[in-house]
Amino acid sequence: MKDLSNIADRLHFLAVPLKTLSHDPQNARRHSKRNLDAVRASLEEHGQVKPVVAMPDGTVIAGNGTLEAARSLGWEYLAVVTFMGDAHAARRYGVQDNRTAELADWDDDALASILSDMRTEDADLEALGFSDVELDRLLAEAVPLSLGTTDPNEEYRGMPDFEQPEASGIRMVIHFANQEDRSMFAKLIGQEFTPKTRSIWFPAVPWDRASKEVYE
Amino acid sequence: MTSEASDLQPRFPLYIPSKGRSEYMMTSTVLTEMGVPHYIVVEPQEVEAYQRAVAQRGLLTTVLTLDMSYKDRYELCDWHGLSKSTGPGPARNFAWDHSVKLGAAWHWVMDDNISKFCRLHQNRKVRINSPAFFRAQEDFVLRYSNVAMAGPNYFMFAPRKQAMLPFVTNTRIYSCNLIRNDVPRRWRGRYNEDTILSLDVLKDGWCTIQFNSFLQYKLPTQTMGGGNTQEFYHREGTLKRGGRYADNGTLAKSRMQVKVHPDVSKVVWKFSRWHHHVDYSRFKAQKLIRRKDIETSKAPNNYGMELMPVEMSKSKPRL
Numbered sequence: 001m002k003d004l005s006n007i008a009d010r011l012h013f014l015a016v017p018l019k020t021l022s023h024d025p026q027n028a029r030r031h032s033k034r035n036l037d038a039v040r041a042s043l044e045e046h047g048q049v050k051p052v053v054a055m056p057d058g059t060v061i062a063g064n065g066t067l068e069a070a071r072s073l074g075w076e077y078l079a080v081v082t083f084m085g086d087a088h089a090a091r092r093y094g095v096q097d098n099r100t101a102e103l104a105d106w107d108d109d110a111l112a113s114i115l116s117d118m119r120t121e122d123a124d125l126e127a128l129g130f131s132d133v134e135l136d137r138l139l140a141e142a143v144p145l146s147l148g149t150t151d152p153n154e155e156y157r158g159m160p161d162f163e164q165p166e167a168s169g170i171r172m173v174i175h176f177a178n179q180e181d182r183s184m185f186a187k188l189i190g191q192e193f194t195p196k197t198r199s200i201w202f203p204a205v206p207w208d209r210a211s212k213e214v215y216e
Numbered sequence: 217m218t219s220e221a222s223d224l225q226p227r228f229p230l231y232i233p234s235k236g237r238s239e240y241m242m243t244s245t246v247l248t249e250m251g252v253p254h255y256i257v258v259e260p261q262e263v264e265a266y267q268r269a270v271a272q273r274g275l276l277t278t279v280l281t282l283d284m285s286y287k288d289r290y291e292l293c294d295w296h297g298l299s300k301s302t303g304p305g306p307a308r309n310f311a312w313d314h315s316v317k318l319g320a321a322w323h324w325v326m327d328d329n330i331s332k333f334c335r336l337h338q339n340r341k342v343r344i345n346s347p348a349f350f351r352a353q354e355d356f357v358l359r360y361s362n363v364a365m366a367g368p369n370y371f372m373f374a375p376r377k378q379a380m381l382p383f384v385t386n387t388r389i390y391s392c393n394l395i396r397n398d399v400p401r402r403w404r405g406r407y408n409e410d411t412i413l414s415l416d417v418l419k420d421g422w423c424t425i426q427f428n429s430f431l432q433y434k435l436p437t438q439t440m441g442g443g444n445t446q447e448f449y450h451r452e453g454t455l456k457r458g459g460r461y462a463d464n465g466t467l468a469k470s471r472m473q474v475k476v477h478p479d480v481s482k483v484v485w486k487f488s489r490w491h492h493h494v495d496y497s498r499f500k501a502q503k504l505i506r507r508k509d510i511e512t513s514k515a516p517n518n519y520g521m522e523l524m525p526v527e528m529s530k531s532k533p534r535l
Contacts, residue, residue, distance in 0.1 A: 155359075155504065156382040158512040160335065160352055160519060162429040166379035167339045208340060208376070214529045215335055215344045215521040 004077055006070075008049045011079035018078050020058045021067055026091065029098045031065045038129030039069040051079040053093070061090045062097040169201065224519055226324065226350035228394070229315050230254035233282075233307030234328040238265040241275065242435075243330040248276045250333070252347045255280050255314070257307040286310045291404035293412070293476050305403040316397050322357075324350065326392040327434060334431040335521075336374050341431060345529055348519035353394060353430055356383075359512060360504045364399045364422035365414065367392045368430040382429040386499035388414040389424050392432045405476060407469035411494060415477045418499045425504075 004012050031039075043066070052063025060067050061083055070078050083090050115128075156162060176182040186193040191204055232243050234256050247254050253276040258266050263281050270277045286306035287298065308325050315323035333349045334341045349368075357366045367389040374380060390410040399422065405412040414424055470483040473492035480495045 152381040152383050152385075156356075156429070157514045158517055159356055159382070160337075160348075160429065160521065161516045162337055162382040164336060164339065164378075164380045164382075164428070167377040168375075169377070210340045210342045212526050213342055213523055214526050215342055216346055216524050216529055 002077060006043070006047045006073075006075050007077060007079050008047060011048065011051055014051050014079035014081060015077040016058075016080050018067075018070060018076055021052075021054060021060055021078060021080065022058055023064050023067060024059050024061050024094060027061075027064050027094065029064065031068060034129070035065060036069055036072070039065045040073060041129070043069055043073060043075075048079055051081045053083050053097070054080045055087075055090055056082055056084075059090075061094040224346060224348040224351050226252060226347060227354050228320050228322040228324060229318055230324040230326065230350070231257055231280075231308075231311035231315070232277075232326055232328050233257045233304040233311065234266070235259060235262065235304075235307075237328050238262060238269045241266075241269055241273070241277070241328070243326055243328050244270075244275045244277045245273070246330060246332060248274070250345055250347050250349065252276065252350065253278070255311070256328075257282050257311055257314075260284065280310075280314065282307050282310050291402075293405045293472055296406070300406065303406050303409060305405060305409045308403045308409065312395065312397065312402065320397060322354065322394055322396050324392070324394050326432075329435045330392060330432050331435060332371075332433045333368065334371060334433060336376075336380070336429055336431055339376050341371060341374065341376055342523065344430075344521065346519070346521050348521055349430060350394075352517075352519050353427060356427075357394060357396075357425055359506055359510050360423070361507045362421075362423050362502075362505045363425055364396050364401075364417035364420075365389045366394045366425035366427070368427045368432045371431045371433040374428050374431055380428045383425050383427045385423050385425055385504060386418055386502055387424060387426050387496045388494065389426055390414075391434055405472060408473045408476070408492065411473060411492070412476050415480065415494070418496070418502065421502065423502050423504055 002015065004015050007015055048066070048070070052060050052066050054060045054063075060080075067078065083093060085093070115130075174185070176185065182193065189200075189202055191200060191202075193200075230247065230252060232247075232254060234241070235258065238258075241256070244254065244256060255278050256266060256270075257280045259282050263279055266277075266279045269275070270279060286309055287302050290302050290306045290309065292302060304327075311325050312323060332343050334343050335349075353366060353368070357363045370390070388411050393410070393413075399417055399420075401413060401416045401420070403409045403413055404416075418424060467483075467490040470490045470492040473494070474481045474483055477494070480498065482493050484491050484493050
């Protein structure tokens with residue numbers, strides 16, 4: 001007796017044995033593992049709810065991913081609509097079928113809203129074909145509260161001490177007409193200048209001893 | 217260091233690809249002083265030289281022989297094939313796969329010319345001689361579900377007196393990289409592999425974290441023999457007498473960057489040599505997402521690190 005339990009009731013009359021179907025050797029669409037995992041997840045969850053399209057000889061021209069996923073699931077039947085055009089028309093249809101889907105864009109806001117609702121319902125989001133990082137990004141945009149803060153100082157709590165106050169100081173350039181004036185200025189502020197002195201701090205700042213210390 | 221030493225060790229394996237520098241082994245020396253065991257990845261013809269150096273100097277280094285097929289399979293992003301050096305990318309990919317085989321979720325990979333690791337705090341850049349340097353960064357990135365790569369900033373890019381944030385997100389991670397192993401990417405490019413991988417993961421929607429609170433002191437590019445200096449820059453450009461940088465030595469490098477990621481890169485002449493400028497601003501909207509299963513304390517955790525005079529330290533003074 002035929003086991004058609006994986007196929008939607010209204011498609012039962014289209015069911016053919018899987019072994020009579022074959023992949024289109026000229027199919028220009030490649031199915032990655034991730035793609036096939038997503039198709040498989042969908043078939044497992046919903047069963048087959050739309051038919052694949054095949055030539056009368058069983059060559060699938062639209063739905064090669066579904067065929068491969070169904071095989072890997074051990075299915076024996078698949079619902080098929082037979083394409084009645086010639087080989088040339090079949091090839092055109094195969095390209096159009098893939099390309100039309102590819103040309104559509106996601107409305108990220110709407111998608112994020114749907115995913116957000118699903119997450120509230122504890123649905124398995126990974127089976128939708130989105131990677132963790134894609135889901136995280138979409139959901140983060142949809143549910144700002146899930147982001148936490150992006151203030152680095154706030155995020156950094158619980159880590160080693162880090163405070164880095166602005167200490168660049170205020171800069172100004174002082175010109176001396178001659179060496180005598182330079183020496184007089186040094187005496188005035190109580191500092192010693194060497195011939196190589198190019199900048200100073202006032203009041204004088206002790207030399208940083210960072211190179212003399214270490215965190216063990 | 218007051219905490220249990222094992223609590224401070226890195227969770228994930230560390231790798232140093234190296235070539236022609238067995239007499240230096242600078243990063244290995246620093247890691248050994250920090251008490252951090254690590255791997256060094258070298259080409260088969262250099263294994264003996266590196267093993268000898270490790271034994272002579274008592275380094276905590278395990279020498280791994282690079283599977284040279286990684287070079288054949290490497291995506292160079294140009295047409296020169298193996299007629300020019302591949303750079304460290306193949307060895308870095310080897311390290312990545314090696315860490316996966318070890319069952320690690322992340323791994324560190326770093327350059328072989330890092331002379332010290334530091335903390336920036338209260339306008340001081342102080343050397344760290346504790347494995348907590350790595351452990352703290354690991355713990356931080358593990359708080360988030362969408363970080364692909366992280367690492368310390370360069371010492372020279374963190375001005376001591378300037379107010380800075382403890383970290384910045386979504387920029388290039390270079391020279392000392394903590395990488396999430398299940399990221400579906402690998403190193404590529406004869407040059408700029410750090411920038412290319414950073415952009416690859418950012419364009420995939422991941423975040424990166426560059427720490428300012430933790431810093432690496434690395435010898436400037438083209439100033440140490442062996443490695444890329446020998447392989448690219450001085451071979452491709454002309455080194456003037458007394459000069460540090462070869463003329464045009466970085467031009468091919470910058471051109472490749474523009475070729476691989478043209479939408480965010482351009483070539484500029486700056487600081488007496490060619491550079492590539494990359495605009496990371498478009499990635500600023502990608503936000504860190506906290507994992508719900510990780511609890512974090514609000515109190516600072518210094519991982520047992522204590523400030524002490526160099527003369528009391530077990531390690532030698534450094535630059």
